[in-house]
Amino acid sequence: MATFEVHVTIENKPGISDPEGETILNDLVLKGTHKxxxxxxxxxxxxxxxxxxDQKTAQSKIQEICDELRIYNPMVSKVSFDILKI
Amino acid sequence: MKVGVVVFPGSNCDRxxxxxxxxxxxxxxxxxxxxxxxxxxxxxxxxPGGFSYGDRLRAGVIAAHSPIIKDVQKMAKKGIPILGVCNxxxxxxxxxxxxxxxxxxxxxxxxxxxxxxxVENNNTPFSNQFEIGQKIPIPIANGEGRYYVDxxxxxxxxxxxxxxxxxxxxxxxxxxxxxxxCNEDGNxxxxxxxxxxxxxxxINPIDNKPSTLIFESLLAKMGVSN
Numbered sequence: 001m002a003t004f005e006v007h008v009t010i011e012n013k014p015g016i017s018d019p020e021g022e023t024i025l026n027d028l029v030l031k032g033t034h035k036x037x038x039x040x041x042x043x044x045x046x047x048x049x050x051x052x053x054d055q056k057t058a059q060s061k062i063q064e065i066c067d068e069l070r071i072y073n074p075m076v077s078k079v080s081f082d083i084l085k086i
Numbered sequence: 087m088k089v090g091v092v093v094f095p096g097s098n099c100d101r102x103x104x105x106x107x108x109x110x111x112x113x114x115x116x117x118x119x120x121x122x123x124x125x126x127x128x129x130x131x132x133x134p135g136g137f138s139y140g141d142r143l144r145a146g147v148i149a150a151h152s153p154i155i156k157d158v159q160k161m162a163k164k165g166i167p168i169l170g171v172c173n174x175x176x177x178x179x180x181x182x183x184x185x186x187x188x189x190x191x192x193x194x195x196x197x198x199x200x201x202x203x204x205v206e207n208n209n210t211p212f213s214n215q216f217e218i219g220q221k222i223p224i225p226i227a228n229g230e231g232r233y234y235v236d237x238x239x240x241x242x243x244x245x246x247x248x249x250x251x252x253x254x255x256x257x258x259x260x261x262x263x264x265x266x267x268c269n270e271d272g273n274x275x276x277x278x279x280x281x282x283x284x285x286x287x288x289i290n291p292i293d294n295k296p297s298t299l300i301f302e303s304l305l306a307k308m309g310v311s312n
Contacts, residue, residue, distance in 0.1 A: 016189070017192070017259075019190070019192055019193070019194055020194060023194070069151065070147055070150070071143065073144065073147075073180075073187050075186070075187050075234075075235075075236070076187050076189065076234060
């Protein structure tokens with residue numbers, strides 16, 4: 001068994017408004033000198049630490065947990081996974 | 087007639103709801119802690135407002151996994167009237183008993199103000215005493231109250247008459263200004279505004295009568311005279 005850290009990023013699907021990201025972009029970043037930024041999206045990240053035999057199993061287990069317990073709401077959110085061995 | 091008020095860690099409108107059911111409408115009302123089961127002889131269930139589990143992860147999602155929700159789901163299938171208010175609505179949505187999802191308000195603000203609802207469906211256990219189009223002055227108090235459904239689901243809701251209450255004007259960015267919906271059978275109703283804060287004239291500066299009809303509807307459904 002090895003220990004993995006799986007980062008689960010939950011963000012709104014395209015088409016679902018993200019007023020917090022828009023405010024950070026329009027009222028903070030673009031009001032400064034950083035005119036090359038075109039979009040900011042907020043997201044929530046959960047960092048899972050898990051013991052599994054390999055990376056693939058660790059990720060599929062986390063995916064299963066996220067689906068089963070509705071860690072994200074599939075109607076409005078999407079998730080992505082980043083995995084590292086620790 | 088026995089009504090159960092389900093209490094989760096972080097519920098904070100449970101006592102207001104209990105008071106209204108018991109003292110105003112004279113119903114046999116009991117609290118049920120979320121880890122317990124519901125008795126079989128219960129006639130109606132209310133999931134009150136509040137901040138179950140501090141809204142952690144997402145409003146209502148952790149409470150939706152509470153043991154008592156399995157009983158609530160069974161009773162929903164049997165056709166027993168179930169009302170979810172505010173956080174109770176969020177829990178009903180997250181437990182799959184009602185369609186849609188409640189997102190952060192468009193303004194990102196916690197909104198605490200009086201709104202006007204318009205009745206769209208008067209064929210549920212919580213709206214059968216209204217006329218279609220009747221207005222209800224009623225307070226909202228939420229941060230995650232923006233009801234969202236995609237276009238296809240919205241079409242289905244309209245077709246199956248599942249939109250129970252709409253806001254009279256844009257309040258928080260909800261799809262189609264929806265404030266309350268029901269399941270396909272119509273026995274499970276969820277709404278963001280707080281009827282328990284509006285039924286008594288002492289605390290309603292506008293008109294308490296329309297809000298009382300939400301509870302009068304339940305009494306009518308159960309054949310109980312107040």
